[in-house]
Amino acid sequence: MSSSAIFPNRNVLLLVAAIIVLLGSLLLPNAAYSQVDTFEFDTEEQQDRFRTLSDELRCPMCQNSSLSGSTGGVAEDLRREIHRMIMEGMSDSEIIQFMFERYGDFILFRPRLTAATVLLWFGPLLFLLIGGLFAFGIWRRARKITDSDTQLDKSQQERLQQLLGDKT
């Protein structure tokens, strides 16, 4: 009994492990979907920057994929532009600015912090706070309940007996 409390069940453990592995795989970059371009770079670092940028910029035409994962015409053009700008020595922020000036917030998978995106960035924190306050309130009220609150006084006992008596 005591050991099975710690290790509930082999099957349950396996199931939990499988779920963790599956959820973990969602975090891996979806390299399998990347488009293959024949861009040439001088250094590894340039190539890494290209990958990061084309993963973090969104294809304007095919909505839910990144530039790296899209076969769309405009995505192809924009990847070519990123390559050109990297080779011309522009910084990542300059390249992102270039994209932003033409395609707006939409193209950024990591939206900038503006008045319009404040809720997007801090909404989850807000909800966590609200939930936390509720949980705290419930906890505080639960602590106030003492034994005397759950014990019946004499007249209540009598009433209870009466009610039970009626049943039989």
Add this chain to the structure above:
Amino acid sequence: MSNFKFYLPVLGFVVVAIALWRGLFLDTKTLPSMLIDKPMPTFELTSVDGSGVSNSDLPDQIFLLNVWGSYCLPCLIEHPTLMRLSEEGEIPVVGVNYRDRQDLAIDWLADNGNPFAFSILDESGRFGIDLGVYGAPETYLVDADGVIRFRHVSVIDETVWQEQFLPAIAELRAEGT
């Protein structure tokens, strides 16, 4: 007071439900253009018929800039509207031949008619990037000073012309541009 507390979750549900219900009908496909109220990007390119074109060739009155391609089926749907606007002299139309091939573009215009004062040849799509184009057809309304004032993504038919472009043009005229 306790009554209010009791209905709080219900109220929360209603608020979230209304927000999500509205969300179902939001248009997330159409991107707002970043170039509204900005001047047309500068260009020095060739036109589909092979002559050199630049910003100075643009009409010095309100005009339409229409992004098209011979591969683009919706462009065929809007073509009669562009032809009518151009033939009746209602508004000049300048084309951007986007990610196409020059010979195919020439054939397409010969087959379907040419409503364009000229068409900027943008085989690489590079000029399209400066415009923030993400696919043909797109139509921009440009004022007499060469400033972009309105963009419509996808087909411009008579209904879109009447309901979206005419009011936008009337507004520009009222401003005196």
